[in-house]
Amino acid sequence: MKKFVQVENVGMRFDTKKGPFIALRDIDLTIEKGEFIALIGHSGCGKSTLLNLIAGLTTPTDGVLLCDGREIGGPGPERAVVFQNHSLLPWLTCFENVYLAVERVFGAKEGKPKLKLRTHEALALVGLTHAEQKYPHEISGGMKQRVGIARALSMQPKVLLMDEPFGALDALTRAKLQDELMKICFATKATVVMVTHDVDEAVLLSDRIVMMTNGPSATIGEILKVDLERPRSRLELANDPRYVDYRAAVLSFLYEKQAHDERVAA
Amino acid sequence: MSAITYDKAFEGAAKPVVTIEGTAAAARGGEGAATVPAAANDSAVPAAKVTGRGREWLRGFARATLPPLIGIAVMVGIWYLATLKAGGRLPGPVQTWNAAVVLFSDPFYSNGPNDQGIGWNVLSSLQRVGIGFGIAAAIGIPLGFMLGRFATLSAMVNPIISLLRPVSPLAWLPIGLLVFQKADPAATWTIFICSIWPMILNTAQGVTRVPSDYMNVARVLNLSEWKIFTKILFPAVLPYMLTGIRLSIGTAWLVIVAAEMLTGGVGIGFWVWDEWNNLKVEHIIIAIFVIGIVGLLLEQMLVAIARRFSYE
Ligand SMILES: Nc1ncnc2c1ncn2[C@@H]1O[C@H](COP(=O)(O)OP(=O)(O)O)[C@@H](O)[C@H]1O
Numbered sequence A: 001m002k003k004f005v006q007v008e009n010v011g012m013r014f015d016t017k018k019g020p021f022i023a024l025r026d027i028d029l030t031i032e033k034g035e036f037i038a039l040i041g042h043s044g045c046g047k048s049t050l051l052n053l054i055a056g057l058t059t060p061t062d063g064v065l066l067c068d069g070r071e072i073g074g075p076g077p078e079r080a081v082v083f084q085n086h087s088l089l090p091w092l093t094c095f096e097n098v099y100l101a102v103e104r105v106f107g108a109k110e111g112k113p114k115l116k117l118r119t120h121e122a123l124a125l126v127g128l129t130h131a132e133q134k135y136p137h138e139i140s141g142g143m144k145q146r147v148g149i150a151r152a153l154s155m156q157p158k159v160l161l162m163d164e165p166f167g168a169l170d171a172l173t174r175a176k177l178q179d180e181l182m183k184i185c186f187a188t189k190a191t192v193v194m195v196t197h198d199v200d201e202a203v204l205l206s207d208r209i210v211m212m213t214n215g216p217s218a219t220i221g222e223i224l225k226v227d228l229e230r231p232r233s234r235l236e237l238a239n240d241p242r243y244v245d246y247r248a249a250v251l252s253f254l255y256e257k258q259a260h261d262e263r264v265a266a
Numbered sequence B: 001m002s003a004i005t006y007d008k009a010f011e012g013a014a015k016p017v018v019t020i021e022g023t024a025a026a027a028r029g030g031e032g033a034a035t036v037p038a039a040a041n042d043s044a045v046p047a048a049k050v051t052g053r054g055r056e057w058l059r060g061f062a063r064a065t066l067p068p069l070i071g072i073a074v075m076v077g078i079w080y081l082a083t084l085k086a087g088g089r090l091p092g093p094v095q096t097w098n099a100a101v102v103l104f105s106d107p108f109y110s111n112g113p114n115d116q117g118i119g120w121n122v123l124s125s126l127q128r129v130g131i132g133f134g135i136a137a138a139i140g141i142p143l144g145f146m147l148g149r150f151a152t153l154s155a156m157v158n159p160i161i162s163l164l165r166p167v168s169p170l171a172w173l174p175i176g177l178l179v180f181q182k183a184d185p186a187a188t189w190t191i192f193i194c195s196i197w198p199m200i201l202n203t204a205q206g207v208t209r210v211p212s213d214y215m216n217v218a219r220v221l222n223l224s225e226w227k228i229f230t231k232i233l234f235p236a237v238l239p240y241m242l243t244g245i246r247l248s249i250g251t252a253w254l255v256i257v258a259a260e261m262l263t264g265g266v267g268i269g270f271w272v273w274d275e276w277n278n279l280k281v282e283h284i285i286i287a288i289f290v291i292g293i294v295g296l297l298l299e300q301m302l303v304a305i306a307r308r309f310s311y312e
């Protein structure tokens, strides 16, 4: 396996009104091609900050990030982001939201019919063909999140970055989308980094779980390799002793080693 | 922030027009009346159904129209009583009504530049507002976009705007007269001055308020500046822009009356002044109503446009 995303000695300091605030320090992480990484940690520890660094939306104050051997100098469509709050443009239909991305990535080489076909395919992949002409405010939260995923996938990114994509959804919708995401990733062999605070989601979806210590100046506490064969089924895994062990390991990290002051978490 | 204070500044001026808001509610009641045909069709069929739905509709209609109608009736009543005591110095409702009937029977006559129908006067005022406002929009909106996008420019221009914005537009009238040497463009010029501030400030504020999520989408997609403008900035700023336009039109309509009183010519403001000189006080009262109604219509038109472009 090949090193695909490299995070080397990265630190992030924010200059705030109250002086410098060190959010992240000494982050070292190597992600292989086709790997699914979950970033887990207590709220405010710096998961989004790390994801934004990989996305290139912010630049690190220390260290360097590489993608496919090249330094990450800014955001770009090869590292697609699924934002926490879907971030669909409310004045565009679902189709137009996805088309905007498709046109940007493939517009130089392909004609309109091909671009439209790609858009239809991306929306079909997340089961939203029937909602193509709807506006974001006309569809449910889960559907919006799926459009966000379709938009990201339609760009055929090298890396798919997701910031708590299912955080705001009810348990049933979340489970359904997790299953869909697993299928899509299995089929497309996508490299994924996903921020989550849901232990089950992390174990179910990922190849490795990156557990972060509490902030400020958070860093990687432990990395847990999840050796469960794919495709995975949530029903079968529920009683699998390995699954239970992985789950316990993450819980122990979060609630014993990094026991969190609840007042801060709130 | 500053755009809101601008709004506040004119709230005082807008307040006396209480009855007009009553009319707005009545107009909304009128919208509700669009559902009449359905109810009316039903009334042709079984009687039991009619009473249920018909009564419901009647109640809604009454709730929407009665309070404003009562409000207007009370106002007219007070006006009547007040003018009874004034001993004929102030015209009462009946007198005014009679004068209005005569006036509106021929709103578009023209006996030379100083004696024209009220329709012409209103139209010339609207034309001045339209031109002054149009030029202000053409300059203010792009300028607002630039101020919102470029912080340095904003830091340069903001002190100037803060300094000039509180100045009454009428203070600019002499400058206009001096530069243009004519009354008509000078009045338009004051409209331009008073319209441009809310347009610049609200547009700029809209640009700085574009959710960072949308800009992040643009950055991840690496959109071109043109795409960013057409697909993100413009639609996101549009509601703010429309607020600016609404405030501008509102103040422009306030200012034009005063400006025309000073400059003369054809226009509703001048007409008021002229009728004062002729001591036709009932015409002044009619003018007050006309100004109020036109202002209300402008406002409602822009509110309707704004509603059309809200995405929630
Ligand atoms: N732009 C910023 N300026 C200052 N502080 C920030 C900024 N972004 C994030 N932080 C701080 O960095 C820490 C980590 O934030 P974040 O990455 O959003 O946490 P989370 O793990 O919940 O996603 C928080 O304490 C937050 O207040």
Ligand SMILES: [Mg+2]
Pocket (backbone or CB within 6 Å): A047, A048, A049, A163
């Ligand atoms: Mg976060």
